Amino acid sequence: GAVVSQHPSRVICKSGTSVKIECRSLDFQATTMFWYRQFPKQSLMLMATSNEGSKATYEQGVEKDKFLINHASLTLSTLTVTSAHPEDSSFYICSASPGLAADTQYFGPGTRLTVL
Amino acid sequence: AQKITQTQPGMFVQEKEAVTLDCTYDTSDPSYGLFWYKQPSSGEMIFLIYQGSYDQQNATEGRYSLNFQKARKSANLVISASQLGDSAMYFCAMREGRYTDKLIFGTGTRLQVFP
Numbered sequence: 001g002a003v004v005s006q007h008p009s010r011v012i013c014k015s016g017t018s019v020k021i022e023c024r025s026l027d028f029q030a031t032t033m034f035w036y037r038q039f040p041k042q043s044l045m046l047m048a049t050s051n052e053g054s055k056a057t058y059e060q061g062v063e064k065d066k067f068l069i070n071h072a073s074l075t076l077s078t079l080t081v082t083s084a085h086p087e088d089s090s091f092y093i094c095s096a097s098p099g100l101a102a103d104t105q106y107f108g109p110g111t112r113l114t115v116l
Numbered sequence: 117a118q119k120i121t122q123t124q125p126g127m128f129v130q131e132k133e134a135v136t137l138d139c140t141y142d143t144s145d146p147s148y149g150l151f152w153y154k155q156p157s158s159g160e161m162i163f164l165i166y167q168g169s170y171d172q173q174n175a176t177e178g179r180y181s182l183n184f185q186k187a188r189k190s191a192n193l194v195i196s197a198s199q200l201g202d203s204a205m206y207f208c209a210m211r212e213g214r215y216t217d218k219l220i221f222g223t224g225t226r227l228q229v230f231p
Contacts, residue, residue, distance in 0.1 A: 032217055106163065
């Protein structure tokens with residue numbers, strides 16, 4: 001099946017620093033990718049829709065200046081958590097679809113961010 | 117109103133038995149898709165099965181089948197012959213409309229399979 005990778009898988013940073021997370025679709029082109037965050041024992045919460053060649057669409061309540069998304073190519077989207085604080089510590093997961101309204105959507109393995 | 121409802125926070129099943137995980141959804145769009153994902157403790161989201169709103173037959177994938185009851189707006193996941201490796205969180209999700217890939221997730225059900 002299609003593979004989506006994420007890097008890094010785990011990151012620990014100091015409060016106030018910025019962290020970049022990469023999401024790559026390895027064997028298909030994805031015009032749209034999605035970024036989720038998941039707190040322990042909770043469901044996935046959609047943060048934003050990443051569109052290749054255009055600005056990301058953020059869900060209500062998600063600060064676009066804090067969570068910068070760049071979709072540089074059809075296989076790469078990046079999420080940068082700027083000026084991270086301990087409350088940003090979470091599990092961040094990206095997903096990509098091989099086509100609009102496809103019958104599956106592939107997820108990356110996730111990135112666990114810990115902000116000290 | 118919740119778009120996706122999973123009413124079972126936790127379920128237990130004995131190995132080799134079948135188990136049904138409940139999912140109900142709410143949408144007025146005639147075109148939608150329903151997904152089930154498995155999330156083991158490692159955190160990865162593993163796609164299990166998909167059901168389109170216009171599909172006439174219930175989806176099946178190996179030991180997984182989806183009991184799709186459109187009038188009741190339910191899309192329950194049935195796992196047959198449970199295995200210890202099936203222990204994980206299971207999420208039901210919906211794609212609403214035909215011009216989006218955005219998924220809305222339920223709160224999940226933790227399944228534990230015991231010997």
